[in-house]
Amino acid sequence: MTETLLQVRDLAVDFPTDDGVVRAVRGVSFDLRRGEVLGIVGESGCGKSVTNLAIMGLLPKTAQVSGSVRIGMEEIVGRYPNEMRDIRGKRIAMIFQDPMTSLNPVYTVGWQLVETIRAHRKTKKAEARSRAVDLLRLVGIPNPEDRFDSYPHEFSGGMRQRVVIAMAIANDPEVLIADEPTTALDVTVQAQILDTLQRIRRETGTAIIFITHDLGVLAGIADRLLVMYAGRVVESGGIEEVFDDPQMPYTIGLLGAIPGEDSHGRRLNQIKGAPPSLMRVQDACQFAPRCPLAVAACTASEPAPVAPSMIHGVACHRAAEIAAMSDKRSIFQREEVV
Amino acid sequence: MTAFIIRRLLIAVPVLFLASVFTFFLVINSGDPLENLRAKPGISPQVIKNEEVRLGLDKPFVERYTNWAGDFVRGDLGTDMKNRPVWPQLWSAIKYTLRLVLIAELIAISIGLMIGIVSGVRQYSGFDYSTTFVSFLFFSLPVFWFANLLKVFGAIKFNDWLENPGISLAFAVVITAFLGGSFYLIGRKRERLRLAKPGAGLKWGGVSLGVTALVMLSAFFYFKNREYGRFVKTLGSEPRDLSDSFASRLWSYVGHGVLPVIVLFTISYAGYSRYMRASMLEQLSADHVRTARAKGLSETRVIMRHAFRNALIPIATIATLSWGGLIAGAVITERVFAWNGMGDFFLDSLSNPTPDPNRLLAFVMITATFTILFNIVADIIYAVLDPRIRLG
Ligand SMILES: Nc1ncnc2c1ncn2[C@@H]1O[C@H](COP(=O)(O)OP(=O)(O)O)[C@@H](O)[C@H]1O
Ligand SMILES: [Mg+2]
Numbered sequence: 097m098t099e100t101l102l103q104v105r106d107l108a109v110d111f112p113t114d115d116g117v118v119r120a121v122r123g124v125s126f127d128l129r130r131g132e133v134l135g136i137v138g139e140s141g142c143g144k145s146v147t148n149l150a151i152m153g154l155l156p157k158t159a160q161v162s163g164s165v166r167i168g169m170e171e172i173v174g175r176y177p178n179e180m181r182d183i184r185g186k187r188i189a190m191i192f193q194d195p196m197t198s199l200n201p202v203y204t205v206g207w208q209l210v211e212t213i214r215a216h217r218k219t220k221k222a223e224a225r226s227r228a229v230d231l232l233r234l235v236g237i238p239n240p241e242d243r244f245d246s247y248p249h250e251f252s253g254g255m256r257q258r259v260v261i262a263m264a265i266a267n268d269p270e271v272l273i274a275d276e277p278t279t280a281l282d283v284t285v286q287a288q289i290l291d292t293l294q295r296i297r298r299e300t301g302t303a304i305i306f307i308t309h310d311l312g313v314l315a316g317i318a319d320r321l322l323v324m325y326a327g328r329v330v331e332s333g334g335i336e337e338v339f340d341d342p343q344m345p346y347t348i349g350l351l352g353a354i355p356g357e358d359s360h361g362r363r364l365n366q367i368k369g370a371p372p373s374l375m376r377v378q379d380a381c382q383f384a385p386r387c388p389l390a391v392a393a394c395t396a397s398e399p400a401p402v403a404p405s406m407i408h409g410v411a412c413h414r415a416a417e418i419a420a421m422s423d424k425r426s427i428f429q430r431e432e433v434v
Numbered sequence: 435m436t437a438f439i440i441r442r443l444l445i446a447v448p449v450l451f452l453a454s455v456f457t458f459f460l461v462i463n464s465g466d467p468l469e470n471l472r473a474k475p476g477i478s479p480q481v482i483k484n485e486e487v488r489l490g491l492d493k494p495f496v497e498r499y500t501n502w503a504g505d506f507v508r509g510d511l512g513t514d515m516k517n518r519p520v521w522p523q524l525w526s527a528i529k530y531t532l533r534l535v536l537i538a539e540l541i542a543i544s545i546g547l548m549i550g551i552v553s554g555v556r557q558y559s560g561f562d563y564s565t566t567f568v569s570f571l572f573f574s575l576p577v578f579w580f581a582n583l584l585k586v587f588g589a590i591k592f593n594d595w596l597e598n599p600g601i602s603l604a605f606a607v608v609i610t611a612f613l614g615g616s617f618y619l620i621g622r623k624r625e626r627l628r629l630a631k632p633g634a635g636l637k638w639g640g641v642s643l644g645v646t647a648l649v650m651l652s653a654f655f656y657f658k659n660r661e662y663g664r665f666v667k668t669l670g671s672e673p674r675d676l677s678d679s680f681a682s683r684l685w686s687y688v689g690h691g692v693l694p695v696i697v698l699f700t701i702s703y704a705g706y707s708r709y710m711r712a713s714m715l716e717q718l719s720a721d722h723v724r725t726a727r728a729k730g731l732s733e734t735r736v737i738m739r740h741a742f743r744n745a746l747i748p749i750a751t752i753a754t755l756s757w758g759g760l761i762a763g764a765v766i767t768e769r770v771f772a773w774n775g776m777g778d779f780f781l782d783s784l785s786n787p788t789p790d791p792n793r794l795l796a797f798v799m800i801t802a803t804f805t806i807l808f809n810i811v812a813d814i815i816y817a818v819l820d821p822r823i824r825l826g
Contacts, residue, residue: 152728154724154727154728157627176628176631177733178732178733180730181730181731181732182730183730184727184728184729184730185728185729185730185731186730189728189729190728192721192724192725192728194721197720197721197722198721198722198724198725199722199725200722200725200726200740200743200744201722201744201820201821201822202743202744202747202819202820202821211729211731211739212729212730215729215730215731215732215735216730247821247822249821249822260725263725263729264728267730
């Protein structure tokens with residue numbers, strides 16, 4: 097088995113607010129191995145960003161983080177902010193959702209790239225500049241020499257996201273976290289950005305955590321999958337296992353929402369209802385209120401969290417029964433379009 | 435850029451024209467400049483007639499205006515009621531006002547911005563709450579009352595102390611204990627918030643206790659058997675005896691300036707620190723600042739090169755625009771401390787004893803010109819600070 101780069105164990109994040117404690121992440125555990133692409137999927141608000149901001153040590157000061165995050169031998173949880181500097185941007189880098197706002201508007205993209213390079217390595221200005229131009233070329237920016245001195249507002253959204261990617265990979269990080277990097281972009285541009293990320297992975301061997309709320313995006317790029325619901329991992333496994341043999345009703349619902357060949361002429365089946373409040377978390381399966389298969393046991397206790405050692409793990413009281421079902425997708429009703 | 439400046443200057447012409455017509459109309463109708471003369475017993479009608487001709491009171495509005503405007507365009511601001519040329523008086527007032535206001539504003543901006551940055555970065559900390567309190571206090575101080583209070587405590591009482599200076603041991607002990615204790619508590623707090631290494635409370639408390647004790651002890655011995663003059667002045671703007679040595683004249687300038695500068699500082703400081711704090715808060719929660727942190731930059735660099743640099747954009751505009759109005763002088767402060775600046779010039783022109791048309795017009799034109807110029811400067815600074823803005 098390949099070496100584990102990033103090890104997350106029982107990660108929990110609480111936000112005390114005036115109305116009560118928001119329990120954004122509750123006991124998330126997973127491993128990321130060298131060179132692998134791990135997809136994290138789940139509805140908006142399920143804790144994907146908070147989990148990854150915790151890994152970066154970028155949560156607001158109000159956040160209460162517990163559990164363990166290790167990069168190599170180094171523990172991240174509980175570090176002083178100034179001790180995160182040699183990890184951030186160097187060992188773990190992050191790409192954010194909105195390319196329109198994630199660059200500083202007052203500096204040229206070249207300046208921002210050079211700054212990133214020189215933050216971690218003593219490099220001469222000219223050397224950093226040529227490295228920056230190489231990076232711009234690597235992420236697919238045409239005429240990188242000329243574009244070096246352009247300001248972010250002179251780029252389109254897709255091009256800006258490429259610049260952000262260039263900044264993220266500037267110091268050859270072991271782990272690249274992409275938090276919904278294509279959500280804010282047009283579909284065609286989305287595909288180009290995905291291509292770029294794929295290429296970077298091939299050329300640099302960086303392990304990638306790819307966060308999305310859209311399972312369809314992951315199909316072509318992820319090796320393994322982590323499905324999150326209400327601050328927990330509810331299913332994890334190799335992408336093929338999870339796609340072919342989903343065992344948590346929530347995953348089945350998500351998969352049903354992807355348009356496929358057999359969905360022609362039918363309405364996509366969808367999960368009804370909304371995710372629960374993270375303010376008052378009950379000891380029950382959080383998905384039970386929306387689950388067509390829920391039984392008494394589901395509201396009596398919360399299933400044990402998915403262990404990271406499992407090849408295909410599920411947090412569901414009825415996982416065994418579901419595994420044996422033949423037409424899983426039928427558990428969510430499908431309406432014929434008349 | 436040049437085209438922009440030329441166009442803006444051209445737009446300024448009709449603005450100044452309208453301002454002058456409006457002011458001229460108001461001034462002309464604000465009372466009879468010869469009221470006092472006419473009321474004097476034994477003044478011959480011929481004298482009054484001569485004065486009317488000299489001041490142009492016998493002519494219709496349009497003719498009087500065009501006469502004034504013709505002189506103005508040629509750079510002649512005319513003479514006042516007492517037949518003295520206006521420009522030298524105005525120029526002297528401008529110099530006094532600028533000296534006062536420039537110094538006060540520069541101090542207010544530097545301190546205001548620094549405090550604003552820190553209270554933005556440490557939002558809801560003890561520091562933030564106390565500076566917010568001080569800002570609102572300064573903001574709501576009645577200037578007249580505060581200026582007079584300063585005269586009593588900042589000048590008269592302080593000068594009394596300077597004549598026989600000395601600090602008591604009790605005072606030294608209290609100050610030392612207070613500073614040492616505060617820094618100990620601050621250090622402990624930062625330890626708890628994990629902003630400082632364990633032991634910071636004791637270290638900081640101990641160091642500040644030691645330093646203050648040393649300073650207090652040396653002050654105790656230093657002030658023994660010394661005497662200084664009455665340094666802080668409450669009236670006037672400069673030394674009376676210009677034959678003194680350079681150093682003593684310089685000190686005299688400082689002694690005259692210190693109180694009015696403090697008053698003007700308190701007025702401006704509050705605004706700058708509050709604006710800066712708000713602007714910093716906005717930037718600190720901006721996405722690009724998160725990106726900067728994610729890149730692994732040092733916190734200082736994140737705050738100064740990213741958050742502060744961007745937070746400066748709105749502040750520069752606000753500051754420049756308010757500087758345009760500063761030339762109009764600080765009426766109350768100049769009155770209380772008897773500085774012959776622009777505020778004083780304006781009040782004098784309004785009723786000395788009757789409105790003085792040429793002086794008032796000169797005042798309005800110079801302040802309007804400054805305001806317009808600083809508006810242009812504000813736009814230029816804005817474009818320089820923000821590459822997204824194109825002048826055009
Ligand atoms: N600073 C914060 N204070 C309080 N609640 C927060 C904060 N940041 C995130 N949350 C909450 O944590 C939950 C998870 O958010 P997030 O991880 O951003 O979701 P997503 O999966 O869409 O990325 C949400 O319910 C959100 O409201
Ligand atoms: Mg998110």
